[in-house]
Amino acid sequence: MIVAFHPLGVRQDGAEWIVGRVDSGDFVVVPEEGMRAIRLLQDGLSVDQVRARLLTEAGADLDVADFVADLSEAGLVAEIDGRPVASPPPLRPTFPRLEPRHLRWALHPALHLALLAPICAGIACLIARPAVFPDLQTALWTGHGALVLLSWTVLAWLTTGLHELAHLVTARAAGVPARMSLGTRLQFLVAQTDVSGVWAAPTRVRVTVYLSGIALDLAICGAALTWTYVAGPHPLAAWIILIQLARVAYQLLVFTRTDLYFLLQDLTGCRNLYGDGRAYMLALTRGRRGTLNGLPPRERAAVRCYALLQAAGTLACLALAALVMLPLLGTLIAQAAQHLLHADDPLAMAEALVVLVLVVAPELLWLRTWWRGHGRRVRAWLTSRGWRAWCPWRPRTREEPGRAGSP
Incomplete structure (x- = not known):
């Protein structure tokens, strides 16, 4: 099996390597043996030849076929034995003529x-x-x-x-x-x-x-x-x-x-500080420990500290939105609407209309942008057992039978 990769960017990060596609932003972290396998595959060796070479060079019996499957799933493999492999398309840049x-x-x-x-x-x-x-x-x-x-x-x-x-x-x-x-x-x-x-x-x-x-x-x-x-x-x-x-x-x-x-x-030196911190706090709220065991020791302390900051900052921002921003927006909208409906002066009505548009338009744009980023997950959750668990009074239909004991 001969493997062809997309153009890859490579950077050494301590004892590991960061490898990925600069054109799509898809990256993975691989150990030294994995990086050696990628280089041998890029030189045209087959999967079996790479496995034999690694066994000879370092005594490491790496399952190269499984490794290639992981790289394919990450979107780094372009072809296998001359057949194209499905992978994310390159990012469409803004202002592409800027080289x-x-x-x-x-x-x-x-x-x-x-x-x-x-x-x-x-x-x-x-x-x-x-x-x-x-x-x-x-x-x-x-x-x-x-x-x-x-x-x-x-x-x-x-x-x-x-x-x-x-x-x-x-x-x-x-x-x-x-x-x-x-x-x-x-x-x-x-x-x-x-x-x-x-x-x-x-x-x-x-x-x-x-x-x-x-x-x-x-x-x-x-x-x-x-x-x-x-x-x-x-x-x-x-x-x-x-x-x-x-x-x-x-x-x-x-x-x-x-x-x-x-x-x-x-x-x-963290690879996904936000995601790891979020997962760590969610695990703590559910009484689970040891969620950071899979991370290198140098990252664990940083993730713990960031997770605390993440939780406190998120709660503070949401409290600010609920206690200050939403009441303020409501007041501005109500006042602008009142002036628009009851003002006799055309200039005052125009001014109220401008205020109303400038206040409401960003919020509508926020809703549209948020839904584009999260709407698919919301729809998936609404059609899953998560919605039924959160809302037990929702009537079941024939398409959604109760399944006691199902995972």
């Missing part, structure tokens, strides 16, 4: 030093004159709340696009076909860039990709602070500073898989 040769500058250390200039200048201006930090009076540049909300929304989305573009450009410079999209993190609607293929890149490149968005945010904020120091307060500069600092503050919520989460995962 790595056009963007090598994004990984150059000189650019990183250049971004430090506005950051340091902004810090110096803030220290020299703390009043350059915007106050509420400067930010609320007009008495028309709809215009303030509209300007904030437009500016927030523009700067968010620049943040994600920084991830995309640095990833593309490393040869990774990054893709931008919308996603949800708890109650937050977020823009995200899939850079999974960067796992095979060197440490410096991975860290650059993870931190590129934050670095750009801080550089823009520093430039706005310097602008305020030189030219005086301005509403545009005030909003830029507040929006950029809020975005950087959000990155500290590592339990929602922010940019800093991926940096933390990389620095701790």
Whole structure:
């Protein structure tokens, strides 16, 4: 049996190897013997020849056929004996005409030093004159709340696009076909860039990709602070500073898989910090222990600490949504609807309509995005025994007979 692989990215990680497809973001972790088997298979040896070679070289009797089956399931095998193997398609990148040769500058250390200039200048201006930090009076540049909300929304989305573009450009410079999209993190609607293929890149490149968005945010904020120091307060500069600092503050919520989460995962040497932490907490709530026994010792302490942070942070965010955000949204919607229905002034009605759209549209977009990511699992759960267990009063139909004792 002759095996042909998709183009693979490879990186050594301690005593193991990270192997995967940069074009689709599918990666696996294999031991040294597994990496040797992959290289022999890439050289054209058959499965039986590879097994015999490994037995001769290292005395390891590896079931190469089973190993190849696992690699096929992971989507890394392209053909077996000339027959194509079903595997995930390559990621469709955003802005496909941007090629790595056009963007090598994004990984150059000189650019990183250049971004430090506005950051340091902004810090110096803030220290020299703390009043350059915007106050509420400067930010609320007009008495028309709809215009303030509209300007904030437009500016927030523009700067968010620049943040994600920084991830995309640095990833593309490393040869990774990054893709931008919308996603949800708890109650937050977020823009995200899939850079999974960067796992095979060197440490410096991975860290650059993870931190590129934050670095750009801080550089823009520093430039706005310097602008305020030189030219005086301005509403545009005030909003830029507040929006950029809020975005950087959000990155500290590592339990929602922010940019800093991926940096933390990389620095701790964990492969799936979020998933392992979640599984660990769920097992503890069900009274099961030993769920971390399959992890390397260096990862166990990191997963335990992260799981506690994950649980506490998730509960805090959900409590904030229930106690603050939902009542606030309800109040804004009710007030805007009341003004829209009862206002006599056309300008006031238009302003109420703008507020209503700007408040409701993001929530509808969040619902749509959340359902696209979780709807299939929700439908599967509703048609499974999990729904009947949670809702025992639901009547059974002929298509759903009761099966006592079935697993």
